[in-house]
Amino acid sequence: MRRLLPLILLATPLTVPLAVYAPAVSAVENVTLTFWTFLDPKKNTPREKAWAEIIQAFEKKNPGITVRPEVFPWKEISPKLIVASSAGRGPDVTLVETDLSEKLARGKILEPLDRYIAAGDPRIRDDLYHPETRIVDGQTFSLNMWTNGTALFYRKDLFEKAGLKPPRTVDEFVAAAKTLTVDSRGDGRIDQWGFAEGTARSQPFGQRTLFPLIWAQGGVIVTPDGKAAFNNPAGVKAVQWFVDLVKVQKVMPPDIVNLTYDEHLQGFMAGRYAMIFEGMHRYQNTQTSPVVKGKVGLSYIPSWDGKKPSPTPVTGWDIGIGAYSKQKDAAWKFIMHALSYESQMTNAKIAGQVPARRSVAKDLYFQSADATEIKFVLDYLALGSQEFPRTKNVDRLMDLFNQAINEVLLNDVPVKVALDRAAAKYNEGI
Amino acid sequence: MTITFSVRWVKYSLTFLVLAGVAILMLTPVVWILVTSLKPEAEIYRFPPQWIPLQFTLDNYKAVLQSSMPMYFVNSIVVAVGTIVLTLFIAMHAGYAVSRFQFRGKNVFLFLLMASHMMPGVASLVPTYLLAGKLGLLDTYAVLILVYSMWQTPLVVWLIQGFLESVPATLDQAAMIDGYSRLGAFYRVVLPLSKPGLAASAIVVFVYAWNEFIMALTLTSADNMRLAQVGLKYYISQYGIQWGELAAAVILSIVPVLILFVLLQRWFVYGLTSGALKG
Structure with a gap:
C-alpha cells in the first residue's frame, strides 16, 4: 500500500x-x-x-x-x-x-x-x-x-433604367429613392415607393434601418449596464433622417406605421417598394416572386460619409x-x-x-x-457588423423605439422628446 | 294605405341595406382569401392586386392536401368532437341541476362558475402544462379535450340552464308520476326537448375547440398530434409567408365549421333565443 x-x-x-x-x-x-x-x-x-x-x-x-x-x-x-x-x-x-x-x-x-x-x-x-x-x-x-447579415435589397432593373448606382451614402440613397418614387398612372397616387421599413406595433422593425445608422456614428443603443441609450445625438440624427423620408422627402409611405416585418418584404416582392433593408436569409424567398425574380441587387447599407458602409446588423x-x-x-x-x-x-x-x-x-x-x-x-x-443589443427585455426595447418613431410620424412630437420618453420608459421598467 | 306601404318598404330597404353592408364587410376578407387561394404565385404578387385573377389554379389546394394538414384537420376534429361530448355531458347535468333544484349558494355557485370562465387562458398555461406533464398527458388528445372542456363547461352550463328553465318543470313531474326516476325524466322527457339548446352549445364548443391556438401549441409537440390552427402558423416562416398555400389551408379549415353551422343553423338560432324568453 x-x-x-x-x-x-x-x-x-x-x-x-x-x-x-x-x-x-x-x-x-x-x-x-x-x-x-x-x-x-x-x-x-x-x-x-x-x-x-x-x-x-x-x-x-x-x-x-x-x-x-x-x-x-x-x-x-x-x-x-x-x-x-x-x-x-x-x-x-x-x-x-x-x-x-x-x-x-x-x-x-x-x-x-x-x-x-x-x-x-x-x-x-x-x-x-x-x-x-x-x-x-x-x-x-x-x-x-x-x-x-442585413443588406440593401434594390431593384437592379429599375436602377439600370434610371441610370442609378447602388447608393453609398444616405444622400445618394435619398436621391435614388426620390427617382424611384413614381406615380405611374398619373392619378395622384404613388404606385411605387422608393423605400419602406415597417414600424407597426405587431411586428416593428425600424431598428433594422436605424441601428446601423446609429452605430455608424459611433452611437450605442444600450449602455454596458443595460440601459436604453438610443436617445443620444446619434439616435436623434438617425431617427430624424428616417422620419424625413416620409415627411420631407416623401419617398416612404406614411402607412409604414402599420407596416409589419412580413408585409414589408411582400411589398418589395410585389414591386411596391424599390428598395428595402432586409435579412440575407430572406433573399432566396424574393426569388419566388415573378415580379422581382432575377432583378434583386444586393448592396451594403449606406453610411453618412460613404467611406465605409454602415455595420450590418447580424x-x-x-x-x-x-x-x-x-x-x-x-x-x-x-x-x-x-x-x-x-x-x-x-x-x-x-x-x-x-x-x-x-x-x-x-x-x-x-x-x-x-x-x-x-x-x-x-x-x-x-x-x-454588429448584433442587435442583448438586454433584459429586448422585445420591449424594440417596441418602445418603434413607438417613438410612430409618435413622431403621427403626432408631430419632436424626435428628441419621443426618444427621451421611450428610453425613460424602458429604463423605469428594468 | 300607400303611405303605410311606402314607410314599410323604406324600413325594409334600410334594414336590408344595413345588413347587406355588414355582411359584405364581414365576407370581404373571406372572399379575398378564397380568391388568393386560387391564384398562382405570379398573381399573388401582382400590384395593384386583382380581385379576379387572370389565371386560376388549384395547385395551392393540392400542396395543402399533400402536406400534413389533412392529418392536422383530423386531429382537430377528434379533439373538437371529444370536447363537445365531454362538455355537453357534464354541462347538461349541471345545467339541469341548477335549473330544477334550489340549494344554498346557488347564485354564488353560478357566479363563480362564470367568473372562472373569464380568467384568461394564458394565466393557467404553466400550471396546466405542469399538471399535464406530471400526469403523462402531454401530446395526447385527452389533455386537449380535458382542458377545452374545462374552459367551455361553465359557459355551456349557463347556456343550457337558461334553455332548460324554458322547459316547464311540470313535464318532469308528470314523467316521474308515470314512473320515471329523476334522471329517467331528464333523459327521456327534458333532454329531447332541449335539442336546440344542446345544438347551440355544440356549435359554440366546436368553434372554440377548432380555433384555439395557444393551448394546442403548448400541450403538444409531436407532429402527429398537431391541430389545424397550429399547422396554419407553419405557413408563416422566418423566410416569408406562403400566401397561396396559407389561403388554401385557411379556406379548408373554415369548411368543417361551415358544414356544422349549416346543419345545425335552425337549432342554433332557436337554441340561443329560446333561453332568452324563459318564464
Whole structure:
C-alpha cells in the first residue's frame, strides 16, 4: 500500500479534473434527444433538407443516439421554452433566437456550456462572430448556429433604367429613392415607393434601418449596464433622417406605421417598394416572386460619409442545451456535430446559410460562383457588423423605439422628446 | 294605405341595406382569401392586386392536401368532437341541476362558475402544462379535450340552464308520476326537448375547440398530434409567408365549421333565443 501511495497521490490531480469533466466526454448510448427547431427535416425546402442531412450524419456517427426533432413555428419556440422550463421540462437541444438568448439564459432556461467547451474545443467560442454577446454573467449559454447579415435589397432593373448606382451614402440613397418614387398612372397616387421599413406595433422593425445608422456614428443603443441609450445625438440624427423620408422627402409611405416585418418584404416582392433593408436569409424567398425574380441587387447599407458602409446588423440562430435535459452529454455531442466544419458546409451548400464559424468561411467554396450571395455577406461581415443589443427585455426595447418613431410620424412630437420618453420608459421598467 | 306601404318598404330597404353592408364587410376578407387561394404565385404578387385573377389554379389546394394538414384537420376534429361530448355531458347535468333544484349558494355557485370562465387562458398555461406533464398527458388528445372542456363547461352550463328553465318543470313531474326516476325524466322527457339548446352549445364548443391556438401549441409537440390552427402558423416562416398555400389551408379549415353551422343553423338560432324568453 505504501508503494502505491505515491502513485495514488500522483494520479489524484489528474483524475479529479477528469472526473469533473467526465460527463462531457463519456460515451452515451441508446439515447433519444428531443430537438426543438422551426425547420422540419421531413420537408423539402433547402434549409430543411440540410438539417435532415446533418441529423442523419450525426446518427450515423453516433449509433446509440437518435435525434427527434420537435418542430414549432419560429416565433413560438421561445415562449414554449419559457412555459416548459417553468414546469421543469424542456428539450435536450434547442435552436435559440439570438436576440432572445440573454433573456433565456437569465431565465435559467438554457444550460451553461462552459464546462463542455473547456473539455471539448475551447477555441470554438472565439471562432464565432461576436462571441462576447454569448456570455451572460460570465457564462456561455448558446453558440451561434448560423449568421444572417442585413443588406440593401434594390431593384437592379429599375436602377439600370434610371441610370442609378447602388447608393453609398444616405444622400445618394435619398436621391435614388426620390427617382424611384413614381406615380405611374398619373392619378395622384404613388404606385411605387422608393423605400419602406415597417414600424407597426405587431411586428416593428425600424431598428433594422436605424441601428446601423446609429452605430455608424459611433452611437450605442444600450449602455454596458443595460440601459436604453438610443436617445443620444446619434439616435436623434438617425431617427430624424428616417422620419424625413416620409415627411420631407416623401419617398416612404406614411402607412409604414402599420407596416409589419412580413408585409414589408411582400411589398418589395410585389414591386411596391424599390428598395428595402432586409435579412440575407430572406433573399432566396424574393426569388419566388415573378415580379422581382432575377432583378434583386444586393448592396451594403449606406453610411453618412460613404467611406465605409454602415455595420450590418447580424441576427441568426443559436443552438443550446435545455436546462432540464437529462441527456446533456449527448446533447453537447449533437451541438458539436451541428457546429462542425462538415455540418456548416452542408448548411452552406444546401441551404445557402452563412457559416457561423470564421474558420469555415475560409473554405474555397465561398469564393466560387455557387456562393455569390454568401460571399457578399462574408465580405460585409469583414467590413463591419454588429448584433442587435442583448438586454433584459429586448422585445420591449424594440417596441418602445418603434413607438417613438410612430409618435413622431403621427403626432408631430419632436424626435428628441419621443426618444427621451421611450428610453425613460424602458429604463423605469428594468 | 300607400303611405303605410311606402314607410314599410323604406324600413325594409334600410334594414336590408344595413345588413347587406355588414355582411359584405364581414365576407370581404373571406372572399379575398378564397380568391388568393386560387391564384398562382405570379398573381399573388401582382400590384395593384386583382380581385379576379387572370389565371386560376388549384395547385395551392393540392400542396395543402399533400402536406400534413389533412392529418392536422383530423386531429382537430377528434379533439373538437371529444370536447363537445365531454362538455355537453357534464354541462347538461349541471345545467339541469341548477335549473330544477334550489340549494344554498346557488347564485354564488353560478357566479363563480362564470367568473372562472373569464380568467384568461394564458394565466393557467404553466400550471396546466405542469399538471399535464406530471400526469403523462402531454401530446395526447385527452389533455386537449380535458382542458377545452374545462374552459367551455361553465359557459355551456349557463347556456343550457337558461334553455332548460324554458322547459316547464311540470313535464318532469308528470314523467316521474308515470314512473320515471329523476334522471329517467331528464333523459327521456327534458333532454329531447332541449335539442336546440344542446345544438347551440355544440356549435359554440366546436368553434372554440377548432380555433384555439395557444393551448394546442403548448400541450403538444409531436407532429402527429398537431391541430389545424397550429399547422396554419407553419405557413408563416422566418423566410416569408406562403400566401397561396396559407389561403388554401385557411379556406379548408373554415369548411368543417361551415358544414356544422349549416346543419345545425335552425337549432342554433332557436337554441340561443329560446333561453332568452324563459318564464
